Amino acid sequence: MSELHKFLFDGLPVRGMLVRLTGAWTEMLARRAGNTATGPYPEPVRALLGEMAAAAVLMQSNIKFNGALVMQVFGDGPVKLAVVEVQPDLSLRATATLHAAVPDGTSLSQMVNAAGGGRCAITLDPKDRRPGQQPYQGVVPLQALEGQPFEQFSDVLQHYMRQSEQLDTVLVLAADDRVAAGLLIQRMPVQGQANLAGTAAPADAPEDSGEDFNRIAHLARSLTRAELLTLDADTILRRLFWEEKLVRFAPLQGAEGPHFACTCSRERVARMLQGLGRAEADSIVAEQGRIEVGCDFCGQQYRFDAVDAAGLFASAAVDQPPASSALQ
Numbered sequence: 001m002s003e004l005h006k007f008l009f010d011g012l013p014v015r016g017m018l019v020r021l022t023g024a025w026t027e028m029l030a031r032r033a034g035n036t037a038t039g040p041y042p043e044p045v046r047a048l049l050g051e052m053a054a055a056a057v058l059m060q061s062n063i064k065f066n067g068a069l070v071m072q073v074f075g076d077g078p079v080k081l082a083v084v085e086v087q088p089d090l091s092l093r094a095t096a097t098l099h100a101a102v103p104d105g106t107s108l109s110q111m112v113n114a115a116g117g118g119r120c121a122i123t124l125d126p127k128d129r130r131p132g133q134q135p136y137q138g139v140v141p142l143q144a145l146e147g148q149p150f151e152q153f154s155d156v157l158q159h160y161m162r163q164s165e166q167l168d169t170v171l172v173l174a175a176d177d178r179v180a181a182g183l184l185i186q187r188m189p190v191q192g193q194a195n196l197a198g199t200a201a202p203a204d205a206p207e208d209s210g211e212d213f214n215r216i217a218h219l220a221r222s223l224t225r226a227e228l229l230t231l232d233a234d235t236i237l238r239r240l241f242w243e244e245k246l247v248r249f250a251p252l253q254g255a256e257g258p259h260f261a262c263t264c265s266r267e268r269v270a271r272m273l274q275g276l277g278r279a280e281a282d283s284i285v286a287e288q289g290r291i292e293v294g295c296d297f298c299g300q301q302y303r304f305d306a307v308d309a310a311g312l313f314a315s316a317a318v319d320q321p322p323a324s325s326a327l328q
């Protein structure tokens, strides 16, 4: 079962989260593999999209925000677009668009930053957006300021978070054909220390030197991808932080946790085809023997053979009140 674990380091300005996408991830992979138009994701694309999915769940959970978090990579290599969308209820969907083959062993920069033009965008789209209000979007290139291309997607996001949130963050991400997982450790802004102490801050008030964060960050970075993919959350946290005082919250799992969801349905596609009109539908059936419509997000293919297609319009005609059919 996919799960999200949140925790704090007792008395220290450091928080963390660990996500393991299992069912949510394998469902997305299975749907893509079943898509006859695309086939399964090549291994390097699967790794990138899985890491993006894990990271997007961590970022959505890390902010107080009522709306969708959309993480996009616009590539200038064989991968044109990779996108993950996570809702506040942690439902998520993802897709990638390729316009050339991606052989095993292709690096991140070869996939999406071949000419240095790749970008990663994070968009926060509020649920109750006022008319004219634009969603918030932050964009970072896929290379360091010195021009060195990032080869780990986690480096892209750490760069993004330093720029946008000014918070020191450690991210460890990994994905294979069964699990997409991520660990996030973040230094929390220390506010109002003097107020809490009930006195005005003396000039030499102890500051958070970052020593605690640095120690915990070092431990977090020692987590290998293999461990992240194969060990359960309890084992990972115990092994990494056995000397620290962890305050853990009840894990979010099942309907409360990260889960796959897509808004597409056969009914929606049927309505779209009905809107297309009978003549257009008939001409596609005449040309290709059937109508096939794929959802970009979940890879689900919706097929309508000649009988299905005729049925769309037959039932539409039956359902139609006489007044509206007279208008046509």
Ligand SMILES: [Zn+2]
Pocket (backbone or CB within 6 Å): 262, 263, 264, 265, 295, 296, 297, 298, 299, 300
């Ligand atoms: Zn869909």
